[in-house]
Amino acid sequence: MKFIIKLFPEITIKSKSVRQRMCKVLQGNIRNVLRRVGVEARVRNDWDKMVVSCDDGDAKLHAAVVECLKCTPGIQQILEVQEHRFATLHDIYEATAPVYGPQLADKSFCVRVKRKGQHEFTSIEIERYVGGGLNQNFATGGVKLKNPQMLINLEVENDRLYLVSAIHPGLGGYPLSTQEKVLSLISGGFDSGVSSYQFMKRGCRVYFCFFNLGGRAHEVGVKQVAYYLWNKFGASHRVRFVSVPFEPVVGEILEKVEDSHMGVILKRMMMRAASTVAADLGIEALVTGESVGQVSSQTLTNLSVIDSVTETLILRPLIVSDKQDIIDTARRIGTLEFAETMPEYCGVISKKPTVKARMERVLEEEAKFDFGVLEQVVKDAVYLDIRQIGEETQAEVQEVETVQALSVADVILDIRSPDEQEERPFAVDGHEVLHLPFYKLATQFGDLDQSRTYLLYCQKGVMSKLQALYLKEQGFQNVKVYRQDA
Numbered sequence: 135m136k137f138i139i140k141l142f143p144e145i146t147i148k149s150k151s152v153r154q155r156m157c158k159v160l161q162g163n164i165r166n167v168l169r170r171v172g173v174e175a176r177v178r179n180d181w182d183k184m185v186v187s188c189d190d191g192d193a194k195l196h197a198a199v200v201e202c203l204k205c206t207p208g209i210q211q212i213l214e215v216q217e218h219r220f221a222t223l224h225d226i227y228e229a230t231a232p233v234y235g236p237q238l239a240d241k242s243f244c245v246r247v248k249r250k251g252q253h254e255f256t257s258i259e260i261e262r263y264v265g266g267g268l269n270q271n272f273a274t275g276g277v278k279l280k281n282p283q284m285l286i287n288l289e290v291e292n293d294r295l296y297l298v299s300a301i302h303p304g305l306g307g308y309p310l311s312t313q314e315k316v317l318s319l320i321s322g323g324f325d326s327g328v329s330s331y332q333f334m335k336r337g338c339r340v341y342f343c344f345f346n347l348g349g350r351a352h353e354v355g356v357k358q359v360a361y362y363l364w365n366k367f368g369a370s371h372r373v374r375f376v377s378v379p380f381e382p383v384v385g386e387i388l389e390k391v392e393d394s395h396m397g398v399i400l401k402r403m404m405m406r407a408a409s410t411v412a413a414d415l416g417i418e419a420l421v422t423g424e425s426v427g428q429v430s431s432q433t434l435t436n437l438s439v440i441d442s443v444t445e446t447l448i449l450r451p452l453i454v455s456d457k458q459d460i461i462d463t464a465r466r467i468g469t470l471e472f473a474e475t476m477p478e479y480c481g482v483i484s485k486k487p488t489v490k491a492r493m494e495r496v497l498e499e500e501a502k503f504d505f506g507v508l509e510q511v512v513k514d515a516v517y518l519d520i521r522q523i524g525e526e527t528q529a530e531v532q533e534v535e536t537v538q539a540l541s542v543a544d545v546i547l548d549i550r551s552p553d554e555q556e557e558r559p560f561a562v563d564g565h566e567v568l569h570l571p572f573y574k575l576a577t578q579f580g581d582l583d584q585s586r587t588y589l590l591y592c593q594k595g596v597m598s599k600l601q602a603l604y605l606k607e608q609g610f611q612n613v614k615v616y617r618q619d620a
């Protein structure tokens with residue numbers, strides 16, 4: 135299969151050398167992400183577009199290739215094409231007729247051509263020639279320029295003809311890693327997932343930093359979101375997931391800091407720790423999901439007090455976004471369901487948080503805080519290669535059996551999101567498959583018939599392992615993981 139990749143529009147205003155560098159990066163990124171789904175692709179750079187050629191086998195793999203390209207930053211549009219060489223106008227018709235002619239029975243149609251290069255004919259002449267030929271030689275429903283039942287898109291460039299069979303919108307943005315790295319403070323809610331995604335789309339390698347405020351389930355959940363985002367939009371490059379065990383800091387704040395200042399001081403502690411982690415990773419900017427006024431304590435005064443704790447640049451891409459827009463983006467990128475069910479583990483919620491923190495007062499409160507505690511948690515931070523999240527889970531859940539063979543009493547529990555279930559229906563011959571999306575497991579697994587054994591199924595086997603671990607922790611022993619290729 136061949137794909138034409140239309141580059142992000144901003145590339146046209148880049149200098150030749152920047153453009154070359156960005157294209158080279160994108161070429162590599164495309165190869166990398168396709169390799170992850172088992173496809174070795176050739177990527178030809180043609181200045182204003184790229185042509186990706188690969189053997190993508192069956193329909194399932196083809197869909198996986200398209201999905202990868204749709205989620206790769208720096209791509210504006212993806213055209214599925216057949217490539218032909220031609221010399222004359224008639225050659226174009228000859229290549230087009232066998233592909234589209236049989237599909238045109240009784241259908242109105244229209245031919246649209248985009249042309250580049252020196253030719254003896256114009257785009258309109260090609261449209262007329264090919265359209266006329268198809269209309270004469272096949273039993274079509276006639277040419278209709280407005281709202282035809284079938285639109286035939288052709289791209290002509292020098293001596294190459296591309297027959298376009300499908301057009302998919304790309305992500306836009308910049309190719310990943312053409313911009314510098316950032317450290318995203320991720321808490322698993324709607325906001326930090328979206329802010330992380332925005333930086334990936336803009337071409338930054340997004341590393342993740344999570345402050346564990348207490349709660350294994352929260353950490354599992356946040357790891358899931360970070361892994362999901364990386365796997366979907368950023369898998370061309372390795373990044374780290376850093377988990378900082380922040381419970382001792384929370385304890386220290388609860389004990390020593392006056393109630394109204396706890397929130398601001400917790401954030402200042404996070405920024406101090408994140409700056410150290412960032413410096414350690416050679417990263418110059420932190421990203422958060424904060425926006426003005428979202429909660430009463432996210433005032434400009436407080437944000438400014440928070441910022442002053444570090445020289446590291448703090449970026450807040452959602453600063454003026456409306457919550458509904460953030461939620462809509464979360465839904466579009468697939469993080470909504472994670473966020474909706476993320477357990478809240480913040481014990482440091484002031485009953486009456488200050489909206490106008492004063493610096494002197496903050497310093498006074500912080501003077502009571504033992505900074506040795508902060509130093510220690512930063513030392514204890516765990517740095518994971520994000521790919522390890524899958525592997526780590528595997529190691530942690532040794533006691534969760536992964537099975538391939540099914541016994542009659544087993545029930546497969548498909549825990550994928552409803553969208554995914556609809557897109558890629560999953561069935562096993564002669565076996566019962568129940569559907570319970572992962573975000574309902576915590577509340578509804580207990581309602582299932584507990585005399586049965588449930589084999590959790592998801593596409594990649596990562597989520598099912600994490601969830602199996604979680605259920606085991608909740609005391610359910612009747613869970614295993616189901617892999618077709620276990």
Ligand SMILES: Nc1ncnc2c1ncn2[C@@H]1O[C@H](COP(=O)(O)OP(=O)(O)OP(=O)(O)O)[C@@H](O)[C@H]1O
Binds near residue numbers: 325346347424
């Ligand atoms: N436990 C945490 N670990 C890492 N970052 C955090 C944590 N808690 C908060 N943050 C960062 O601070 C930002 C604001 O957090 P806050 O709790 O005030 O808002 P929020 O609405 O809960 O954010 P989100 O929707 O991203 O969870 C988050 O977007 C995130 O970037």
